[in-house]
Amino acid sequence: MSQLKNKLLVEIIWIVAVIAILSWAAVSNASYLETNQNAISNPANSDPVGIVINVTGYQWAWAFEYPNGTITTDKLVLEVNQTYTLVITSKDVIHDLYIPQFGVQSYAVPGHPNQVTIEPKKTGTFIFECVEYCGEYHYEMRGTVVVT
Numbered sequence: 001m002s003q004l005k006n007k008l009l010v011e012i013i014w015i016v017a018v019i020a021i022l023s024w025a026a027v028s029n030a031s032y033l034e035t036n037q038n039a040i041s042n043p044a045n046s047d048p049v050g051i052v053i054n055v056t057g058y059q060w061a062w063a064f065e066y067p068n069g070t071i072t073t074d075k076l077v078l079e080v081n082q083t084y085t086l087v088i089t090s091k092d093v094i095h096d097l098y099i100p101q102f103g104v105q106s107y108a109v110p111g112h113p114n115q116v117t118i119e120p121k122k123t124g125t126f127i128f129e130c131v132e133y134c135g136e137y138h139y140e141m142r143g144t145v146v147v148t
């Protein structure tokens with residue numbers, strides 16, 4: 001009988017511990033994304049919001065074109081508290097832009113632009129990378145997002 005009680009106690013401790021750990025992970029993840037950056041996915045046919053940056057993936061780099069015509073490769077420069085729409089496409093094969101600290105992941109598909117709206121809430125240097133295997137030098141498709 002007491003062995004059964006012990007098993008029940010262990011079972012209850014396990015259930016409570018798992019719920020506590022998962023709750024902590026969910027809350028800390030949500031607040032991390034909330035306090036760091038803010039990203040909203042936009043359907044490609046909706047109007048872009050804020051400053052438009054054309055993002056082109058190609059084998060094997062990313063090009064970011066700003067409204068004044070400046071193009072940077074492998075570095076995305078943004079201002080804090082400014083709204084941007086990234087219009088993401090590809091010159092060749094399918095790529096996938098991933099900016100983990102912005103909660104952004106979007107395919108770059110030739111002839112089919114995807115839009116993501118972001119508003120950096122914090123200054124700093126973050127990373128981006130391609131997360132769709134796109135050929136021999138796929139691993140070179142990474143760089144930094146600099147928020148000033």
Ligand SMILES: [Cu+2]
Pocket residue numbers: 057094095096130131132133134135138141
């Ligand atoms: Cu790629």
